[in-house]
Amino acid sequence: MADTRNLPLVVDLDGTLIRTDMMWESLARLLRRNPFAIFQILFWWSRGRARLKQKLAARVRVDPATLPYHEPFLAWLREEKKAGRKIVLATASDLQMAQPIAAHAGVFDEVLGSDGQTNLRSENKLRALTEKFGERGFDYAGNSTADYAVWCGSRQAVVVNASQSVLREAAHCTAPGPTFCDGYSALAIPKSVCLELFWRSGYLIAALAGLLLAVAFPKFSLAGFAWVCPALMLLAARGQRGMDAFRAGYVSGLAFWLTSLYWLLFMPVAGFPILGWIALSAYVAVFFGVWVWFASRNPFPSGSWAGRLHWMITSAAAWVALEWLRGWLLTGFPWSFLGASQYKLVPLIQIAAVTGVFGVSFLVVWFSLAVYSAVEMIYRHPARRHVWQAEIVLPLTATVLLFVGGLFWINQPSPPAAGISDRPAFLRIVCVQPSMPQTLIWSPSEDEKRFTELLAVSQRAMTNHPDLLLWPESAVPMFDGVYNLISQFAQSNHVAIIFNGDDAEFGPAATNYFNAAFLVGPNGLCTGVYHKQKLVIFGEYIPLVRWLPFLKWFTPIQDGWTPGDKPAVFYGGNFSAAPLICFEDVFSGVARAAAAGRPDFLVNLTNDGWFSDSAEQWQHLANAVFRAVENGLSLIRCTNNGVTCWIDAHGRVRQVFRDSSGSEYGHGTLMIDLPLRPATDKPAPTFYQRHGNWFAWGCVIFVLIDRLASRKKASSADLF
Numbered sequence: 001m002a003d004t005r006n007l008p009l010v011v012d013l014d015g016t017l018i019r020t021d022m023m024w025e026s027l028a029r030l031l032r033r034n035p036f037a038i039f040q041i042l043f044w045w046s047r048g049r050a051r052l053k054q055k056l057a058a059r060v061r062v063d064p065a066t067l068p069y070h071e072p073f074l075a076w077l078r079e080e081k082k083a084g085r086k087i088v089l090a091t092a093s094d095l096q097m098a099q100p101i102a103a104h105a106g107v108f109d110e111v112l113g114s115d116g117q118t119n120l121r122s123e124n125k126l127r128a129l130t131e132k133f134g135e136r137g138f139d140y141a142g143n144s145t146a147d148y149a150v151w152c153g154s155r156q157a158v159v160v161n162a163s164q165s166v167l168r169e170a171a172h173c174t175a176p177g178p179t180f181c182d183g184y185s186a187l188a189i190p191k192s193v194c195l196e197l198f199w200r201s202g203y204l205i206a207a208l209a210g211l212l213l214a215v216a217f218p219k220f221s222l223a224g225f226a227w228v229c230p231a232l233m234l235l236a237a238r239g240q241r242g243m244d245a246f247r248a249g250y251v252s253g254l255a256f257w258l259t260s261l262y263w264l265l266f267m268p269v270a271g272f273p274i275l276g277w278i279a280l281s282a283y284v285a286v287f288f289g290v291w292v293w294f295a296s297r298n299p300f301p302s303g304s305w306a307g308r309l310h311w312m313i314t315s316a317a318a319w320v321a322l323e324w325l326r327g328w329l330l331t332g333f334p335w336s337f338l339g340a341s342q343y344k345l346v347p348l349i350q351i352a353a354v355t356g357v358f359g360v361s362f363l364v365v366w367f368s369l370a371v372y373s374a375v376e377m378i379y380r381h382p383a384r385r386h387v388w389q390a391e392i393v394l395p396l397t398a399t400v401l402l403f404v405g406g407l408f409w410i411n412q413p414s415p416p417a418a419g420i421s422d423r424p425a426f427l428r429i430v431c432v433q434p435s436m437p438q439t440l441i442w443s444p445s446e447d448e449k450r451f452t453e454l455l456a457v458s459q460r461a462m463t464n465h466p467d468l469l470l471w472p473e474s475a476v477p478m479f480d481g482v483y484n485l486i487s488q489f490a491q492s493n494h495v496a497i498i499f500n501g502d503d504a505e506f507g508p509a510a511t512n513y514f515n516a517a518f519l520v521g522p523n524g525l526c527t528g529v530y531h532k533q534k535l536v537i538f539g540e541y542i543p544l545v546r547w548l549p550f551l552k553w554f555t556p557i558q559d560g561w562t563p564g565d566k567p568a569v570f571y572g573g574n575f576s577a578a579p580l581i582c583f584e585d586v587f588s589g590v591a592r593a594a595a596a597g598r599p600d601f602l603v604n605l606t607n608d609g610w611f612s613d614s615a616e617q618w619q620h621l622a623n624a625v626f627r628a629v630e631n632g633l634s635l636i637r638c639t640n641n642g643v644t645c646w647i648d649a650h651g652r653v654r655q656v657f658r659d660s661s662g663s664e665y666g667h668g669t670l671m672i673d674l675p676l677r678p679a680t681d682k683p684a685p686t687f688y689q690r691h692g693n694w695f696a697w698g699c700v701i702f703v704l705i706d707r708l709a710s711r712k713k714a715s716s717a718d719l720f
Helices: 002-006 022-033 037-046 049-059 071-082 095-105 123-133 145-152 164-173 188-200 203-216 223-227 229-236 242-260 262-266 272-295 305-331 338-342 348-355 357-380 389-411 444-464 482-493 549-554 582-586 588-595 616-631 687-691 694-719
Strands: 009-011 087-094 110-114 139-142 156-160 175-180 426-433 468-470 496-506 511-520 526-531 576-581 601-606 634-639 645-647 653-656 668-675
Touching (some): 022 037, 022 049, 022 087, 022 095, 022 188, 037 049, 049 087, 049 095, 049 110, 071 175, 087 095, 087 123, 095 110, 123 145, 139 145, 145 164, 188 203, 203 223, 203 229, 203 242, 223 229, 229 242, 229 272, 242 262, 242 272, 262 272, 272 305, 305 357, 305 389, 305 694, 338 348, 338 357, 338 616, 348 357, 348 389, 348 616, 348 687, 348 694, 357 389, 357 694, 426 444, 426 634, 444 482, 444 668, 482 511, 496 576, 511 576, 576 582, 576 588, 582 588, 588 601, 588 687, 601 616, 616 634, 616 687, 634 668, 653 668
Parallel strands (some): 009 139, 087 110, 139 156, 156 175, 426 468, 468 496, 576 601, 601 634
Antiparallel strands (some): 426 668, 496 511, 511 526, 634 645
């Protein structure tokens, strides 16, 4: 025993003195604080582990008192210290990390650690110890395979917190010493890191909330999850404030958008899809983060029911305000508003005729927060059996009343037409779904062939004697004589055609090119032109390209289109239709402006063939349903590869094209007999059509007033 104590005892830190690893703990804490630090971490790691550990030590402070020490081993070290033995902490962790831990333990005479240049591990550690204490001039306490080299140069091996295989190998390296392996678990370090990174941070629940919310939208369309996911987002941020709450919400948003927008990866363009998928998801996830930050800015108001109700209403209004902002900022991305997940609950979504889709979003968030509040109250007052009822009664009552009222509204009989109609009771429409791959659309050598096939499919549908033929976006290729062929087809079959193509305006300074919709009448003459107003960013135009021309390298286009400046209504003799192109049926303002002329119906021509056979087509449909409800007009969607359909004025999807195999993505035609009322007896415009996004604006104003009042109240309290 005396000889043993004359030799220094060198102790490893990670996995030995403590049951975790400081590098991984620091990584977890840094990523918990800032998930985007992963890019910095990868850069530091590329320059070596020693540099990574040095950078982590400079940015992460870990309270030594919170670490899981190996208590039996630490007690033994204290006994050795009392007996006069020199004890040295030698660790691969950075010296800045190791010194506070050594000071807290109170048994070490000296500390050796990595210094940003040398990673003090394995052979490097043996070399340093041999230079300091001589060959086999020390005993060494370690725990892993990385310690084999050190044990081979030590006099005695003290094995701590290690597996049986490490124990056996240590005995082969040098003389065995005391062992402290009770309670060893190979999962201890991964468990500690995962608890820090995912559980204590709330990221696990946050990511789960985002994934479940994605499941609420098509293709899964399990809409019930939308009613609990806002509550789960707040649960992930429970007890957190400021940027911690924001980060939990951001993780929810990132999980939702990366999952929901996976179809962007199917775009047949090299490089751009993954860049666009990540960049767009990272941007729109910010709105989720801001909402969780807003809802978590103050402690949960457990004191009064009125305070909790105010918190629910304000937080639901904030959700709507942020959805409105997302739909407007930077030309807008109003895709998959929360209310759109409920597109199949037709009675409930009738409120959109008054509030727009935002009213449904508000209701869903309000209900979800009521559930959160009810669970909180049960947790805080477990002895009060019915404490949850007061939290849920108002949103539940509102939901039931709106559902019953909507059910009554959509089932009431239509009023009889006044007078004698000057046109037929039905308009027969044929929608052609070509289902052409995007790569074929981009192939000029295939233009005439695919147009010939389009005409052949359309000609076969003429046996049904339609009044109107619809071709989707990108169905008509550009080559000499194509418009003459369309005119001849309309004349020979005495059918009106609405189709998509390019249009140009030649001016003295420049030529403007438009993504356009055209109406060709049965006489072969073009009687209507509409220029698309909402262009797809990086798909149809490149922002700031005059100043940053290199942006063209990251996009599938080289030149852009010019946006149109007004809606249009096509008049085809016995019908009128307002066209929308591509994803314009996602923008409530664009559809509302198109419906202002009170056409008989809306028409959407779109090419969703960019995204293969995916959920994108169904998510697009879910958004489009609300344009019909908001404006009280039927919407006919003619698409390249789905979903070609007829949505009635109440948002019911009345007909969907399916090919012979039952697929919505195939090629063929859909015939629709659309009811028409007399031109002089059209239904009155909806409240939403007359007043627009008054509800969203009201939520924005309400939130701003609430914030100002809160700041004023806080300032007044500070004075006293």
